[in-house]
Amino acid sequence: MLAIHQESLSSSDFERIAAYVFCRAGLRLTDNKRSMVEGRLRHRLKALKLATFEAYTDYVFGPQGQLESVYLVESLTTHKTHFFREQQHFDYLRQHYLPLWVDRPNNASRTLKVWSAGCSTGEEAYSLAMLLLEWNQYHQKIKFEVYATDISRAVVVKAVNGLYREAEVSDVPLALRQKYFLRSVANTNVVKMGPELQSCVSFGTLNLLNDHYTLPGRFDIIFCRNVLIYFDRPTEEKVINQLCRKLKPQGHLFLGHSESITGLNVPLDTLGATTYKLKG
Ligand SMILES: C[S@@+](CC[C@H](N)C(=O)[O-])C[C@H]1O[C@@H](n2cnc3c(N)ncnc32)[C@H](O)[C@@H]1O
Missing domain, CATH: 1.10.155.10 (Chemotaxis receptor methyltransferase CheR, N-terminal domain)
Incomplete structure (x- = not known):
């Protein structure tokens, strides 16, 4: 034995x-x-x-x-993630991207489309949705949709359920937890994403190696963070080019802290570390 x-x-x-x-x-x-x-x-x-x-x-x-x-x-596959991971990207959206978005007159009637590609158990997507819900409380309102996908069905199921242990939400400021999360009466160690937050995010499975991404339309913002790090350079280049085809003009792509486009043939301008904008 x-x-x-x-x-x-x-x-x-x-x-x-x-x-x-x-x-x-x-x-x-x-x-x-x-x-x-x-x-x-x-x-x-x-x-x-x-x-x-x-x-x-x-x-x-x-x-x-x-x-x-x-x-x-x-x-x-590694599914490590947490709420508001790599905070600087959320700060960038709040301080630079969203103020510019609301200033453009045409955007009043548009929907801001955001995609968390390689979303793991959903923390990234829910963080983006909370950021946008918070923005709408204090500024000119933005219509928005958050899509979130991963190759792994198991993590997507967890993301859809929106149930996390108390320790997993410790990075979320208390005020946001009180506003957007529900606490289980039966098990005080479990927190559930509230209905307002859940209604903002659509989850699905998608393999980024596919030749065509079956998501509707194109996106203003794509987060693809800490996913490409596991690929070789030709695969990274192929996937980033595919993601660029899913970006709208002026669209922004955010990569993880140890990922970069240096040396890759991709149509992106660098705005800051791991923050990029579609060329043209
Ligand atoms: C380390 S997690 C990153 C989660 C989140 N983006 C973050 O930065 O916290 C990487 C995720 O990428 C997913 N992934 C790996 N290969 C993929 C592929 N070919 N297509 C889609 N997702 C993939 C994994 O299943 C995993 O959930």
């Missing part, structure tokens, strides 16, 4: 897995990630009662493996 799940991942099985997740999700797994992959997939062997990683790779890439291939990608 002990031998089960102690089996290690051979380099040929690792390479099969790495090639698959690269092709399916753009995730780049270099050889130094082998023990991480082994650790993360061990629970899948256990769940499937398989004794070796070889049996696992045969299963996942065999005729019965379609559902398991979803779990495989889920297990190897």
Whole structure:
């Protein structure tokens, strides 16, 4: 029995897995990630009662493996996120972007469209919605829609449910928590996104590697933060160009703190660190 799940991942099985997740999700797994992959997939062997990683790779890439291939990608993707992560982007929107938006006369009748691409469990999208709801309380009102997508169905389900542990909302200022969140009576450790906030955000699944993004129309603002970091440079360039095609003229793209467009052939002007505007 002990031998089960102690089996290690051979380099040929690792390479099969790495090639698959690269092709399916753009995730780049270099050889130094082998023990991480082994650790993360061990629970899948256990769940499937398989004794070796070889049996696992045969299963996942065999005729019965379609559902398991979803779990495989889920297990190897990082979903780390939190409310108002990388605060400077929210400050930029509040202090620079939104005042300019309301000053443009044509915008009075327009809807500001925002997309959180690679939204994980929804904290980024709900933060954007809170920022806009707050703006509307104190300034000229803006009609807006927030869309949020991720490759992982599991995180999108959590985002739609809008249930978070108290510790997960600790980055949200108390005044906003009181205004936009509901507290469970049965479980005081659980917080739910309130109906006003939930009604502002539409969640769905979308693979950024797809050739066409099936989201309606184009966007004024795209947040694609801490997603491209797992891709290689050609994939990053391809995805950023696809995102640019989903931006409206003057549209803004926000990347994560360790991502940049340096050296990439993409139609963007740099406004500040990780903040870009569509050229032209
Ligand atoms: C580290 S989280 C970042 C969440 C949020 N944007 C933030 O900055 O806090 C990265 C997310 O990207 C998603 N992701 C990875 N590859 C993707 C792909 N090819 N298409 C869409 N989403 C992807 C993952 O499922 C994960 O939820």
